[in-house]
Amino acid sequence: MKESLSLPGKRRITIVLFVSVFILGVGLPLLGTTVEDLTIRFDMPISDGGLFQTMMAVGAIAAALFAGRLYDRLNARIMLPVGSAVMAAALFGLYFAPTRVAAMASALLLGLGFGNFMIGPNVLMARLNPDNPAGPIGTINFVFGVGAILSPQLVTLGAALSEVRLAYLFAASLLALVTIPLAFVNLCPPDDRDESGNRRRIDIVKLIPFLLLFYCVMGTEVSFGTWIVPQVRLAAGAVLEMATFAASMFWAGYTLSRLLFSRLARSAKPITLLVISIGVVVLGLSIMLIAPTNQTVAISSAFVIGVGIGPLFPLSMALASDAFPRSLGQVTGILSAAGNIGPLTVPWVQGRIGAGQDGGMELLLGLAVVLMGIVLFIRRRVTEA
Numbered sequence: 080m081k082e083s084l085s086l087p088g089k090r091r092i093t094i095v096l097f098v099s100v101f102i103l104g105v106g107l108p109l110l111g112t113t114v115e116d117l118t119i120r121f122d123m124p125i126s127d128g129g130l131f132q133t134m135m136a137v138g139a140i141a142a143a144l145f146a147g148r149l150y151d152r153l154n155a156r157i158m159l160p161v162g163s164a165v166m167a168a169a170l171f172g173l174y175f176a177p178t179r180v181a182a183m184a185s186a187l188l189l190g191l192g193f194g195n196f197m198i199g200p201n202v203l204m205a206r207l208n209p210d211n212p213a214g215p216i217g218t219i220n221f222v223f224g225v226g227a228i229l230s231p232q233l234v235t236l237g238a239a240l241s242e243v244r245l246a247y248l249f250a251a252s253l254l255a256l257v258t259i260p261l262a263f264v265n266l267c268p269p270d271d272r273d274e275s276g277n278r279r280r281i282d283i284v285k286l287i288p289f290l291l292l293f294y295c296v297m298g299t300e301v302s303f304g305t306w307i308v309p310q311v312r313l314a315a316g317a318v319l320e321m322a323t324f325a326a327s328m329f330w331a332g333y334t335l336s337r338l339l340f341s342r343l344a345r346s347a348k349p350i351t352l353l354v355i356s357i358g359v360v361v362l363g364l365s366i367m368l369i370a371p372t373n374q375t376v377a378i379s380s381a382f383v384i385g386v387g388i389g390p391l392f393p394l395s396m397a398l399a400s401d402a403f404p405r406s407l408g409q410v411t412g413i414l415s416a417a418g419n420i421g422p423l424t425v426p427w428v429q430g431r432i433g434a435g436q437d438g439g440m441e442l443l444l445g446l447a448v449v450l451m452g453i454v455l456f457i458r459r460r461v462t463e464a
Contacts, residue, residue: 105233140420362387
């Protein structure tokens with residue numbers, strides 16, 4: 080099927096994937112951006128706000144373990160609409176949730192949909208562009224960032240209308256609509272069997288550093304998106320509109336850097352670009368922590384951190400695609416499950432470190448340093464190989 084796919088067919092699939100990922104970018108960050116509203120709505124301390132991300136991560140881990148293997152066996156038109164439909168149902172659930180338990184269940188459901196949906200577009204873009212997956216993967220993740228820039232402003236609009244949770248309703252409606260074209264993405268997986276007809280086995284030793292890489296990357300990205308608004312609100316004393324503007328600046332830097340790095344990835348190695356990106360994250364977090372009470376510094380450093388965090392996931396995906404080309408769906412599922420242990424644990428720990436006084440950004444600075452060590456280790460392994 081892959082070999083017979085026409086150029087117009089490839090373009091149609093690419094357009095549908097781009098639109099769906101844009102909508103994913105609008106909807107997914109809402110759980111983090113509205114964390115303060117959720118804790119107020121359900122009478123919870125702000126330090127427990129990370130529990131919503133934890134529940135989402137539990138769902139994402141469970142879904143990714145199964146979805147990755149299924150993307151190596153089933154047509155994409157079966158898998159993709161399930162992910163978007165479940166996410167739509169989850170956001171409708173967050174809008175209507177009458178109790179904390181219902182809201183937590185909706186966050187879990189959001190993770191189940193996301194665990195499926197996050198794998199598909201990345202795997203499919205790699206399969207559609209096997210000769211140079213880094214650039215297309217970077218581009219589709221750039222599109223995600225464009226949607227994510229708009230996401231905090233949906234919260235601001237909802238607040239202006241005296242109903243923050245209207246943002247859930249809007250994003251849920253978009254996800255429900257995009258389910259329809261996703262059901263027509265007709266792309267079968269490649270055969271992952273070896274010459275003897277057996278399915279190829281994954282080199283577990285080779286996979287271990289990638290598991291740690293995805294844990295740190297996804298934990299850092301989701302946790303910063305969760306705690307940037309409380310950080311600016313609590314540490315810098317900003318009003319909600321200024322705090323959500325800082326979140327939008329983060330997503331703006333995140334998105335612009337994905338566009339830039341998708342171009343650079345055509346000539347530079349993903350591992351080299353990862354080292355540069357992590358260095359930018361360390362710089363931005365250091366600036367934020369040096370002057371935490373200054374609103375201008377907070378907003379500017381949020382942009383710098385976004386520039387660094389933005390390319391981390393697509394570059395890591397490109398690195399995994401090069402290392403495990405024949406079982407990419409299964410490997411992506413495993414890496415996504417491991418990566419989602421980051422959002423499962425890091426936001427909760429960060430909330431405890433912040434203790435209702437700030438966003439606990441010290442944790443992410445330490446995590447970025449660990450991430451640099453992991454990437455340098457992988458680079459040395461690649462060089463030796």
